Amino acid sequence: MAAKPRAPLYTPRPRFNLLRLPVIGRLLRWRWGRLALQIPLLLLALLLIYDGFTGSPIASRNLATIAPWVHYRGLVVLALLLVGNLFCMSCPFTIPRTLAKRLSLRGRRFPRILRNKWLAIFTLFALFFCYEWLDLWASPALTAWVIIGYFAASFVLEAVFTESAFCKYVCPLGSFNFTYSTVSPLQIQVKNSAVCASCVGKECVNGSYSPQPVILVDEIGINGQPVKTHEHNPQGTPGCGTLLFAPQIQSNMDCTLCLDCARACPHDNIGLFGRGFGAELSRPKLWHNRYDISFLVIGLAWLGLVNAFGMISPVYDLMQALAATFGLTALGLSDKLIEGVALLAIFIVGAGILPLITTFAAAALARAMTRTAKRDTLRIALTNFAPIFVPLGLGFWIAHYGYHFLTGLGSIVPVFQEFLQNHGIGVLGEPNWALGSAPNLELIGAAQALAVIIGYAASLWLSQKIAMRLYKRQMLAGFVVWALLLTAMMLAGLWLFSQPMEMRGTILFD
Ligand code: SF4
Numbered sequence: 132m133a134a135k136p137r138a139p140l141y142t143p144r145p146r147f148n149l150l151r152l153p154v155i156g157r158l159l160r161w162r163w164g165r166l167a168l169q170i171p172l173l174l175l176a177l178l179l180i181y182d183g184f185t186g187s188p189i190a191s192r193n194l195a196t197i198a199p200w201v202h203y204r205g206l207v208v209l210a211l212l213l214v215g216n217l218f219c220m221s222c223p224f225t226i227p228r229t230l231a232k233r234l235s236l237r238g239r240r241f242p243r244i245l246r247n248k249w250l251a252i253f254t255l256f257a258l259f260f261c262y263e264w265l266d267l268w269a270s271p272a273l274t275a276w277v278i279i280g281y282f283a284a285s286f287v288l289e290a291v292f293t294e295s296a297f298c299k300y301v302c303p304l305g306s307f308n309f310t311y312s313t314v315s316p317l318q319i320q321v322k323n324s325a326v327c328a329s330c331v332g333k334e335c336v337n338g339s340y341s342p343q344p345v346i347l348v349d350e351i352g353i354n355g356q357p358v359k360t361h362e363h364n365p366q367g368t369p370g371c372g373t374l375l376f377a378p379q380i381q382s383n384m385d386c387t388l389c390l391d392c393a394r395a396c397p398h399d400n401i402g403l404f405g406r407g408f409g410a411e412l413s414r415p416k417l418w419h420n421r422y423d424i425s426f427l428v429i430g431l432a433w434l435g436l437v438n439a440f441g442m443i444s445p446v447y448d449l450m451q452a453l454a455a456t457f458g459l460t461a462l463g464l465s466d467k468l469i470e471g472v473a474l475l476a477i478f479i480v481g482a483g484i485l486p487l488i489t490t491f492a493a494a495a496l497a498r499a500m501t502r503t504a505k506r507d508t509l510r511i512a513l514t515n516f517a518p519i520f521v522p523l524g525l526g527f528w529i530a531h532y533g534y535h536f537l538t539g540l541g542s543i544v545p546v547f548q549e550f551l552q553n554h555g556i557g558v559l560g561e562p563n564w565a566l567g568s569a570p571n572l573e574l575i576g577a578a579q580a581l582a583v584i585i586g587y588a589a590s591l592w593l594s595q596k597i598a599m600r601l602y603k604r605q606m607l608a609g610f611v612v613w614a615l616l617l618t619a620m621m622l623a624g625l626w627l628f629s630q631p632m633e634m635r636g637t638i639l640f641d
Pocket residue numbers: 321326327328330331332333334335336377378395396397398399400401
């Protein structure tokens with residue numbers, strides 16, 4: 132009797148791999164695929180710089196203020212939630228990277244002391260503070276300078292250092308995208324880790340610059356003869372700029388989704404695989420219990436509140452009260468400087484001191500109430516719960532950026548029409564300013580509240596999961612502490628977003 136065929140010991144679960152899709156997959160893996168996505172954004176950036184310097188100084192009539200502050204930010208949060216880090220993937224600031232890389236071949240690595248997220252936390256804080264203080268949203272010329280500053284900083288850092296230091300350690304936009312891409316449903320993963328174990332070149336991280344094949348033989352058959360060989364692309368493909376090693380990637384943090392790893396891997400062993408929303412947030416040890424990463428995500432959630440506070444009228448009362456209390460007016464300072472000092476105080480308290488005090492207090496209280504003070508350091512107690520600030524923070528930013536996006540959605544059309552008309556191109560006709568008319572603010576308010584509540588619910592769910600993992604039978608005591616902090620932040624968010632907000636960058640606000 133013939134023996135029954137044995138069932139395989141392990142059948143890999145079929146996974147969705149975006150890079151296997153017929154057209155999109157080919158385009159993304161194509162050597163010039165990223166450049167094809169970057170060129171349109173480069174042209175857009177040049178257009179914004181041009182209009183910023185030469186167009187109307189009125190924010191709601193200039194592409195430089197409308198496109199980045201109203202439309203770009205709304206689209207970015209949506210893309211992060213639904214797909215992934217699409218902006219970094221098509222970021223135009225890194226286009227001069229190849230030239231910069233040639234200059235940096237003999238360069239050094241970024242200083243060890245700065246290889247963390249503290250610099251990114253500072254640049255995020257500085258960008259949001261300058262945005263409010265200098266009214267970047269209202270100044271096309273200043274916005275154009277910000278875009279130029281991005282190009283310059285990215286190029287200089289790429290040229291001086293061997294790795295993509297700007298993306299990984301400095302860029303505030305990238306840091307925002309890294310943080311919230313942790314909820315995205317796509318992630319770089321290897322198809323078969325056994326292939327990586329025997330891979331000699333590790334091209335996904337080292338790149339395949341060699342004009343000659345480095346690995347001549349991939350597999351040796353049973354007769355000792357090679358059964359498969361491959362050659363490197365003679366033009367070379369860069370490896371991962373942020374120095375992620377594909378077989379070890381478990382998080383979207385630091386991944387710009389550039390897909391250089393997929394192009395460089397000679398074994399076609401990398402995919403962009405589907406996963407559950409925020410799947411990585413509940414996995415232990417993924418974020419390495421680092422204070423810098425923890426305070427990046429915690430600080431961004433608080434910055435979401437502070438940034439929204441800067442758009443409602445009570446902020447002006449508070450700034451006046453601060454100026455009077457600290458006697459700033461009596462010092463003979465200019466109004467702009469007084470505003471800057473008062474606003475800086477609000478930012479330092481709201482996005483610096485409050486996050487530090489509340490999270491350290493919550494961690495200490497949770498340790499005491501769960502009687503784990505001897506077992507866990509304060510760092511362990513705090514950093515394990517840092518991921519719970521991601522969904523709530525994203526809820527704040529969706530509510531904030533979504534508001535600008537929806538209130539200013541139609542305004543891009545007449546602004547573009549006017550731009551063309553000013554340059555003698557009348558193909559789109561007269562500007563139709565009616566498209567920028569008042570949207571249904573009640574509906575938008577309801578959507579904002581929903582975004583905050585959904586983010587809050589996801590953060591609570593995550594907290595109980597982490598508390599269960601960390602404190603087991605004592606989980607309730609640990610969970611309650613963090614849930615109280617989340618509830619206070621959620622209520623603050625609901626109050627902020629229920630206030631009349633400035634419709635910045637729209638014709639209704641000028
Ligand atoms: S992903 Fe590709 S290049 Fe990287 S180690 Fe695995 S097989 Fe080698």
